[in-house]
Amino acid sequence: MAILKVARMGHPVLRMVAEPVPPELIPTAEFQRFCDDLLDTMHEYDGAGLAAPQVHESIRVCVLELSAERGPEFLINPVITVLGDETRRYYEGCLSVTDLRAAVDRPAHIRLEALGRDGEPKHYELKGFAAIVTQHECDHLDGVLFIDRCDTTTLAFLDEYRRWGPLDELVDGDIEDDDGDEEDAEALGWDELPSEFTEDAELEPTEVMQ
Ligand code: NI
Numbered sequence: 019m020a021i022l023k024v025a026r027m028g029h030p031v032l033r034m035v036a037e038p039v040p041p042e043l044i045p046t047a048e049f050q051r052f053c054d055d056l057l058d059t060m061h062e063y064d065g066a067g068l069a070a071p072q073v074h075e076s077i078r079v080c081v082l083e084l085s086a087e088r089g090p091e092f093l094i095n096p097v098i099t100v101l102g103d104e105t106r107r108y109y110e111g112c113l114s115v116t117d118l119r120a121a122v123d124r125p126a127h128i129r130l131e132a133l134g135r136d137g138e139p140k141h142y143e144l145k146g147f148a149a150i151v152t153q154h155e156c157d158h159l160d161g162v163l164f165i166d167r168c169d170t171t172t173l174a175f176l177d178e179y180r181r182w183g184p185l186d187e188l189v190d191g192d193i194e195d196d197d198g199d200e201e202d203a204e205a206l207g208w209d210e211l212p213s214e215f216t217e218d219a220e221l222e223p224t225e226v227m228q
Contacts, residue, residue, distance in 0.1 A: 022059045022073035027115045029074075033161040036069075036076045038095050044137040053135045056081050057090050063113050067151050069158030072114050080155040084148055093140075096132035096156050100125040101143070108150050109184055110164040111176070119179040120168035121186055124153050 060068035
């Protein structure tokens with residue numbers, strides 16, 4: 019077990035397009051150890067996902083864990099196809115962009131093709147939170163951060179976000195109508211999502227690619 023150092027915004031590795039993983043590399047002890055370390059690092063920092071460039075490895079690998087019941091999902095060389103026009107707004111944060119939150123609108127329904135850490139092809143249709151987290155992590159493989167896609171009028175430091183809640187709700191005057199406390203604001207945050215948003219995580223294998 020090893021906890022890897024997390025790259026922070028400003029490090030060039032976060033802005034590079036990561037290299038595909040040669041499938042023959044997947045079964046090697048070195049690659050499997052990297053997968054273990056990536057997962058350990060995600061757990062250490064309570065992330066819902068972590069991408070290899072965030073630990074200074076510019077390769078197309080990420081891991082997600084949307085609920086404890088489902089466990090971790092490794093995505094190697096993932097390819098996303100957007101399905102439909104619907105979008106969902108979540109407040110996102112990132113282990114590489116510490117102490118910031120902002121609202122990001124992303125497609126709500128996607129198809130995902132990837133190799134698992136066993137090297138087997140996987141094919142999913144994802145909706146809701148699962149689709150959002152997957153897009154956030156896959157963006158890292160293309161050198162894209164959530165702040166590139168966010169509604170910049172909602173950008174907030176984490177402590178101010180916890181104090182005031184989501185800014186778009188504040189603008190709409192809704193914040194007073196909520197319970198208004200820290201918990202509500204946090205329920206929309208990224209850090210707390212694995213448990214809070216389980217109901218939204220529709221991660222259903224639709225078919226196995228051959
Ligand atoms: Ni991130």
